[in-house]
Amino acid sequence: NAGVMQNPRHLVRRRGQEARLRCSPMKGHSHVxxxxxxxxxxxxFMVYLQKENIIDESGMPKERFSAEFPKEGPSILRIQxxxxxxxxxxxxxxxxxxxxxxxxxxxxxxxxVV
Amino acid sequence: xxxxxxxxxxLSIQEGENATMNCSYKTSINxxxxxxxxxxRGLVHLILIRSNEREKHSGRLxxxxxxxxxxxxxxxxASRAADTASxxxxxxxxxxxxxxxxxxxxxxxxx
Numbered sequence: 001n002a003g004v005m006q007n008p009r010h011l012v013r014r015r016g017q018e019a020r021l022r023c024s025p026m027k028g029h030s031h032v033x034x035x036x037x038x039x040x041x042x043x044x045f046m047v048y049l050q051k052e053n054i055i056d057e058s059g060m061p062k063e064r065f066s067a068e069f070p071k072e073g074p075s076i077l078r079i080q081x082x083x084x085x086x087x088x089x090x091x092x093x094x095x096x097x098x099x100x101x102x103x104x105x106x107x108x109x110x111x112x113v114v
Numbered sequence: 115x116x117x118x119x120x121x122x123x124x125l126s127i128q129e130g131e132n133a134t135m136n137c138s139y140k141t142s143i144n145x146x147x148x149x150x151x152x153x154x155r156g157l158v159h160l161i162l163i164r165s166n167e168r169e170k171h172s173g174r175l176x177x178x179x180x181x182x183x184x185x186x187x188x189x190x191x192a193s194r195a196a197d198t199a200s201x202x203x204x205x206x207x208x209x210x211x212x213x214x215x216x217x218x219x220x221x222x223x224x225x
Contacts, residue, residue, distance in 0.1 A: 004156075033212060042202055042215035043157070056211040091156060101145070103213065107156040 002026075004094050005074075006106035013082045013113050021077040021109045025094030032075045033103070034067060037089040046090075049075060082113045124220045133190040135219040137203035138183075144206045146179060147213065148188050151200045160188075160201075195225045 005024040013019050025032050030051050035043040045059040049069035060067065064082075069075040079086055091108045095101075127133050137146070145164045149157040163170045163179045163186065170177045176189040190197055200220050204213040 006156075035215075040217075042217045043204075043213075045212040045214070048211045059212070093157075098211070101162060103147075103159060105149075105157040105159075110154075 004029075004092055004104050004106035006090075006092050006109050008109060009107065011109055011111045013111065015083055015113055016081050019079040019082050019086070019111055019113075021079075021090050021092075021111070022074045023077070023092030023094075023106060024074040025092075026096075026104050029094035029096050029104070031095045031098060032069050033093045033095075034075070034077050035091045035093065037091060037108075039088075043091060046077070079111075082111070084113050087111055087113045123217070124222075126222045126224065127193055129193060129195055129223050129225050131193055133193050133197070133221055133223070134187055135201055135221070136185060136187045137216055138185045139205045139214075140184060141207055143181075144208050146177075146186050147204045147206070148175075148177060148186075149202045149204060149215075151202065151218070153199075157202065190221075193221075193223045195223050197221060198223045 004026055007022050011019055032049045034046040036046055037043045047060050047067045048056040051069055052071050064080045066078045089108045089110045091105055093103045093105045095103050125133055143165050145162055147162045148160045150160055151157045161172045161175055161177050163177050165181055168179055174191045179186045200218040202215050202218045204215045206213055
């Protein structure tokens with residue numbers, strides 16, 4: 001079992017470009033969570049998805065950010081028209097069910113906006 | 115805020131000593147979890163304690179939970195250089211769909 005796989009590990013984008021972050025959950029996990037970590041900060045919840053459904057996106061900025069978890073393939077966090085303030089580490093976690101007893105985190109994608 | 119808040123923020127100790135860090139929260143929880151993060155890496159789940167539990171052990175880790183004071187502590191005994199990392203507490207609150215993380219404790223174990 002390869003664990004939660006995130007790619008790319010590092011992503012550099014110029015202001016105004018789009019960033020796509022991918023997360024493949026652990027085998028058998030159908031619940032995916034995205035968190036953002038700013039330097040010297042803890043993780044901030046962004047969105048919780050199950051296959052083909054967004055369950056809770058209360059932590060997502062209203063504009064430019066979107067997430068999906070299609071029936072086939074990885075979960076995607078998409079940031080349009082990136083700005084310098086989007087620079088952060090983005091972590092994905094997966095679990096087999098709603099209860100948080102079994103969160104497994106990926107190694108994260110570090111986004112740098114130049 | 116429902117987020118856990120760790121105290122102290124930074125801790126530097128000699129190898130072999132014990133390291134203790136605390137976490138407080140504001141509203142009722144379903145469970146509380148501690149994670150470790152090495153520099154530039156993802157989070158590793160260390161231990162989970164449910165709201166009806168008071169103490170839990172895992173290897174050199176000991177976690178306590180006091181729901182009346184809305185606080186938890188993580189004790190690392192006989193610390194090793196490899197324990198150098200940031201430690202986060204995260205709370206699972208009833209009715210929420212996510213974990214709320216504190217800002218973390220930076221622990222440095224000096225060989």
